[in-house]
Amino acid sequence: MNSSFARLVLLVARRDYLRTVRRRGFIAGTLLLPAAMALMFGISAFFSTTGSQQPLGQVLVVNESPVTLTTDPTLTPHVVLVDRADADAQLVAGSARDYYLVPVSWPAAPDIRRIVAEGAGANKPLSSIEALTLEQSAQAEIELILRLSILRDAGLPDKALVQLLTPTQITSVSTTGEPVTDASVLAGFALPYIFTLIFVLSIFITSGYLLQSVTEEKENRVVEIVLSSIPALPLMAGKVLGLGVAGLTQVAIWLATALLAIPLINQQFSLDVSFSAVQMILAVVFFCLGYLGYGAIFAAVGAIAPGAREGQQYSSFFGFFAVVPLIATPVFVSDPNSLICWALAIFPLTAPAASLELLSLAQVPWMMIGISFVAQLLFVLVAVVLAGRIFRATVLLYGVRPSLGRIVAALTGRA
Amino acid sequence: MPSVTCATRAAFRYAGKVSEGATTTPVVVDGVWKRFGSTDVVADLSFDVRPGEVLGFLGPNGAGKTTTMRMILDIIRPDRGQIRVFGMPPGVQHQTRTGYLPEDRGLYRDVPALDTLAYFGALRGLSLSAARQKAKDLLVEVGLGDSLTKKAGELSRGMHQKAQLVATIINSPDLLIVDEPFQGLDPVNATMLKNLLIEQRDRGAAVVMSTHDMEDAQVLCDRILLINAGKRVLYGKVDDVRRAFSDGAVEVVGKQLPTSTDKLKAASDAVAYDSSVRYLLRDGATPQELFRELGDTDAEVERFAVEAPNLAEIFVRAVAGDDRAKAVA
Numbered sequence: 106m107n108s109s110f111a112r113l114v115l116l117v118a119r120r121d122y123l124r125t126v127r128r129r130g131f132i133a134g135t136l137l138l139p140a141a142m143a144l145m146f147g148i149s150a151f152f153s154t155t156g157s158q159q160p161l162g163q164v165l166v167v168n169e170s171p172v173t174l175t176t177d178p179t180l181t182p183h184v185v186l187v188d189r190a191d192a193d194a195q196l197v198a199g200s201a202r203d204y205y206l207v208p209v210s211w212p213a214a215p216d217i218r219r220i221v222a223e224g225a226g227a228n229k230p231l232s233s234i235e236a237l238t239l240e241q242s243a244q245a246e247i248e249l250i251l252r253l254s255i256l257r258d259a260g261l262p263d264k265a266l267v268q269l270l271t272p273t274q275i276t277s278v279s280t281t282g283e284p285v286t287d288a289s290v291l292a293g294f295a296l297p298y299i300f301t302l303i304f305v306l307s308i309f310i311t312s313g314y315l316l317q318s319v320t321e322e323k324e325n326r327v328v329e330i331v332l333s334s335i336p337a338l339p340l341m342a343g344k345v346l347g348l349g350v351a352g353l354t355q356v357a358i359w360l361a362t363a364l365l366a367i368p369l370i371n372q373q374f375s376l377d378v379s380f381s382a383v384q385m386i387l388a389v390v391f392f393c394l395g396y397l398g399y400g401a402i403f404a405a406v407g408a409i410a411p412g413a414r415e416g417q418q419y420s421s422f423f424g425f426f427a428v429v430p431l432i433a434t435p436v437f438v439s440d441p442n443s444l445i446c447w448a449l450a451i452f453p454l455t456a457p458a459a460s461l462e463l464l465s466l467a468q469v470p471w472m473m474i475g476i477s478f479v480a481q482l483l484f485v486l487v488a489v490v491l492a493g494r495i496f497r498a499t500v501l502l503y504g505v506r507p508s509l510g511r512i513v514a515a516l517t518g519r520a
Numbered sequence: 521m522p523s524v525t526c527a528t529r530a531a532f533r534y535a536g537k538v539s540e541g542a543t544t545t546p547v548v549v550d551g552v553w554k555r556f557g558s559t560d561v562v563a564d565l566s567f568d569v570r571p572g573e574v575l576g577f578l579g580p581n582g583a584g585k586t587t588t589m590r591m592i593l594d595i596i597r598p599d600r601g602q603i604r605v606f607g608m609p610p611g612v613q614h615q616t617r618t619g620y621l622p623e624d625r626g627l628y629r630d631v632p633a634l635d636t637l638a639y640f641g642a643l644r645g646l647s648l649s650a651a652r653q654k655a656k657d658l659l660v661e662v663g664l665g666d667s668l669t670k671k672a673g674e675l676s677r678g679m680h681q682k683a684q685l686v687a688t689i690i691n692s693p694d695l696l697i698v699d700e701p702f703q704g705l706d707p708v709n710a711t712m713l714k715n716l717l718i719e720q721r722d723r724g725a726a727v728v729m730s731t732h733d734m735e736d737a738q739v740l741c742d743r744i745l746l747i748n749a750g751k752r753v754l755y756g757k758v759d760d761v762r763r764a765f766s767d768g769a770v771e772v773v774g775k776q777l778p779t780s781t782d783k784l785k786a787a788s789d790a791v792a793y794d795s796s797v798r799y800l801l802r803d804g805a806t807p808q809e810l811f812r813e814l815g816d817t818d819a820e821v822e823r824f825a826v827e828a829p830n831l832a833e834i835f836v837r838a839v840a841g842d843d844r845a846k847a848v849a
Contacts, residue, residue, distance in 0.1 A: 326626030333593045333620035334643035
């Protein structure tokens with residue numbers, strides 16, 4: 106028999122890890138991100154493949170109006186003017202699905218009819234998304250031919266007509282002349298936000314498991330039996346370790362998903378997003394520091410709280426601090442050296458989210474990240490010691506909340 | 521101020537001499553104080569627990585019993601005084617040799633009882649596989665063989681109680697501390713668990729049993745320790761304590777028993793009943809003196825019993841401040 110500190114820590118860690126990763130909630134939560142990614146790419150791929158499979162064919166137009174319609178090879182390349190009998194014959198023969206009828210009343214009454222073949226219609230069947238896409242493209246050309254014909258009827262020269270009706274291309278550039286696209290805005294703002302959000306979420310989920318584990322043992326009246334077998338410090342250390350590894354398992358799966366998804370995102374949205382190995386490693390380091398800091402707080406909260414519900418309520422107070430850097434994402438993106446960013450990067454409760462946000466910026470402010478790292482490390486050391494004292498002094502108080510005096514006495518080592 | 525009694529000093533000497541061996545006094549508590557807020561929950565408490573005995577730890581609610589047990593197990597620390605467990609300060613080094621059944625106890629509700637007991641056994645120093653096997657054997661022994669894979673939430677209260685006691689003895693502890701072990705059990709299960717506890721004592725384990733059931737204490741305990749408001753009120757062998765609280769009366773069953781006290785210097789009064797006589801002892805006289813004097817008469821003594829109140833009566837009197845408690849405090 107042996108009962109060394111390390112053995113006890115590993116025993117508790119093993120139990121809490123296995124118990125957590127086998128929970129349905131953990132499995133569902135861990136697989137949610139990969140599933141969401143897969144769904145996103147699935148939908149995206151579906152749209153892109155349907156668009157390329159069925160190019161826009163001829164757009165049949167029957168003109169019964171007093172205005173002469175004329176086509177333009179550039180603006181309306183698919184429009185073909187036919188008489189009504191021919192259009193109906195094509196519908197019956199199945200060589201066309203529909204045609205557009207410009208009635209006698211047009212342009213006095215701006216109503217155009219789309220005559221659709223009965224039944225399955227021509228060619229192979231289309232999905233509703235394909236049909237909708239083709240219809241929108243066809244109607245865009247119809248709009249153009251009608252405007253073109255009215256303006257031509259009014260005597261405007263063809264050159265002016267084409268210039269007027271050709272869609273304008275707007276290109277965004279930075280002050281240095283470099284192109285700025287919607288995609289780079291996405292990379293510069295949305296990705297740091299999403300990256301930080303995922304890690305902060307993971308820190309809170311994992312710390313939440315720790316809170317749950319402590320309150321559960323307290324509510325089930327197991328904690329005193331456990332504490333008679335293992336001192337408070339290795340018990341807390343084992344819980345922090347086991348649940349931290351469970352959190353890292355979740356993060357590892359999410360990071361692997363992200364690494365797989367980034368090339369696809371780049372391809373899909375024409376981006377050039379990448380995370381270096383150093384950034385990834387540091388992200389994991391900051392996850393660990395954030396988890397240890399919040400985990401220590403949540404372990405103490407779990408020991409103080411009379412029950413699970415109160416534990417959740419107390420811990421939600423700390424969630425506010427983690428959200429502040431996320432709210433300040435625009436400031437991080439636009440002015441990472443501002444006083445606000447420095448404050449958020451150093452204040453222990455906002456530092457984990459702030460440093461993760463800084464890591465994902467295009468120009469990483471390494472000095473600020475280094476100082477934030479030191480601040481978080483010091484906080485973790487102090488938090489773990491103080492949380493251990495509170496845990497030991499209050500975890501055996503069943504159904505009652507310890508007085509402030511008792512908590513202070515525990516913090517100062519007098520309880 | 522804490523004081524060290526002769527008994528505890530002797531115990532410390534004993535503990536010191538054989539601290540490396542298995543026969544070291546399992547528990548020595550010496551002048552221990554513990555204060556919560558402005559209340560001394562335990563005040564100058566001293567006692568010891570010996571191998572192969574059941575020490576009944578008695579006292580009204582809030583007397584400081586749980587706090588004392590937690591201090592022995594190093595769950596909390598005393599403010600003053602000294603506690604020795606197997607000759608050393610309480611700590612993780614003893615946790616493989618101790619078993620604890622707290623009053624507020626439970627099991628992980630959504631985990632099979634067997635898994636929980638294996639975990640507790642592993643925390644007590646067994647390997648996981650050995651703990652699992654031991655838990656299985658003990659659960660079968662207490663009649664829970666059909667419930668090995670049942671989650672604790674699916675067990676009845678009695679089953680819970682049995683499983684918890686199994687958790688306490690899974691590592692064959694040398695020191696067993698149990699708080700109200702038979703509370704809420706039916707007589708059949710209570711007897712089964714009492715036998716389990718006696719088995720532990722008989723194999724040499726020291727057992728500290730806190731209980732409010734004085735009948736259990738009288739039957740199971742070799743010695744008792746009664747505390748009130750954190751202070752020791754009674755401490756000693758059950759028979760000695762009962763004798764100290766007797767009213768000085770002796771009930772004798774037999775033939776030709778003298779009904780006058782003329783020839784009996786040890787008795788001040790004699791009252792005859794159908795087949796017995798109740799003698800009231802004079803101040804300073806002992807039952808042994810009376811027994812000898814009866815031997816000098818024609819009496820044929822069939823049964824000679826010192827009348828003594830039961831532990832429940834003693835408990836009430838001692839807590840109320842009966843002076844006779846001082847003789848066995």
